[in-house]
Amino acid sequence: MKQLAVISHKGGTGKTAITVAFASLADNFVLADCDVNAPDLHLFLKADIKKTVGFHDLKIASVDEEKCDDCKKCINFCRFNAIDKKINIIPKSCEGCSICEYVCPVDAIKMIDRDSSLIYASETHFGPISHARFNPGEKISGKLVTAVKENAKTIAEEKRKNLVIIDGPSGISYPAFSTIIDVDLVLIVTEPSLSAVLDLERMIGITNHFKIPAVVCINKYDLNIQITEGIEEYCKNHDIELVGKLPFDTVMTEAMVKEKSIIEFSDGELSNRIIEMWNATVEKLLI
Ligand code: SF4
Numbered sequence: 001m002k003q004l005a006v007i008s009h010k011g012g013t014g015k016t017a018i019t020v021a022f023a024s025l026a027d028n029f030v031l032a033d034c035d036v037n038a039p040d041l042h043l044f045l046k047a048d049i050k051k052t053v054g055f056h057d058l059k060i061a062s063v064d065e066e067k068c069d070d071c072k073k074c075i076n077f078c079r080f081n082a083i084d085k086k087i088n089i090i091p092k093s094c095e096g097c098s099i100c101e102y103v104c105p106v107d108a109i110k111m112i113d114r115d116s117s118l119i120y121a122s123e124t125h126f127g128p129i130s131h132a133r134f135n136p137g138e139k140i141s142g143k144l145v146t147a148v149k150e151n152a153k154t155i156a157e158e159k160r161k162n163l164v165i166i167d168g169p170s171g172i173s174y175p176a177f178s179t180i181i182d183v184d185l186v187l188i189v190t191e192p193s194l195s196a197v198l199d200l201e202r203m204i205g206i207t208n209h210f211k212i213p214a215v216v217c218i219n220k221y222d223l224n225i226q227i228t229e230g231i232e233e234y235c236k237n238h239d240i241e242l243v244g245k246l247p248f249d250t251v252m253t254e255a256m257v258k259e260k261s262i263i264e265f266s267d268g269e270l271s272n273r274i275i276e277m278w279n280a281t282v283e284k285l286l287i
């Protein structure tokens with residue numbers, strides 16, 4: 001089974017629109033929405049949830065009232081003011097540090113799993129998708145991304161799919177590291193913004209660190225030809241394949257508004273270039 005991750009250095013580069021376009025071109029695949037900060041693939045594709053599982057990343061303290069003798073030692077040791085005067089745990093304040101469990105003289109506190117997120121296996125008109133719902137206010141960790149990827153692999157094995165297409169997070173972060181760490185190919189979607197070359201250099205630094213091959217797409221390349229030429233030169237000098245150069249076209253937004261992939265919505269130049277890019281990406285993926 002191959003894994004392709006689509007990532008970008010920031011939001012708004014068209015990463016998700018390109019992932020959706022790929023989904024309408026690919027065969028026998030599973031989608032994975034690893035953009036856990038802002039998961040929207042399932043909304044766009046009107047995913048029908050088939051299976052839900054809780055994701056336990058963090059722990060929370062739990063008090064056994066029967067055992068508690070009200071000594072208040074736990075309150076005094078809790079640095080996060082997460083235990084009230086009646087020895088109730090305040091979930092939003094508990095950091096799961098376990099100090100209360102350690103200091104309780106009568107073993108009345110245990111650390112238990114805390115449901116911080118839900119992970120789903122769903123169906124879309126393109127095929128299955130693995131995605132997650134992250135509880136507001138919880139800390140995001142790369143573990144959730146790993147869990148979404150593992151869920152996608154399980155779906156792929158069950159349904160005999162041979163490709164996982166991952167919509168990765170924007171920016172450089174632990175979730176981004178977890179997204180790319182074991183994939184076969186990374187597609188970096190960039191655009192000719194002022195910091196584009198520097199941002200691309202940082203993204204390539206990460207893929208090189210993990211020894212993952214990377215290819216590049218310049219979206220909206222015609223918005224600044226000079227910067228686009230700088231990106232092309234960087235890619236050429238570093239032996240990085242530029243698989244696609246996509247022109248700015250409002251048809252991309254129009255397709256998203258109509259909740260369709262660009263491939264479904266239009267057979268114009270942009271769609272043709274994305275088809276060419278998909279073919280080049282698959283070729284690289286199969287090497
Ligand atoms: S686990 Fe830590 S933060 Fe939570 S209640 Fe116990 S001492 Fe406080």
Ligand code: SF4
Nearest residue numbers: 068069071072074104
């Ligand atoms: S330390 Fe243990 S016994 Fe003392 S108040 Fe807390 S839970 Fe109860």
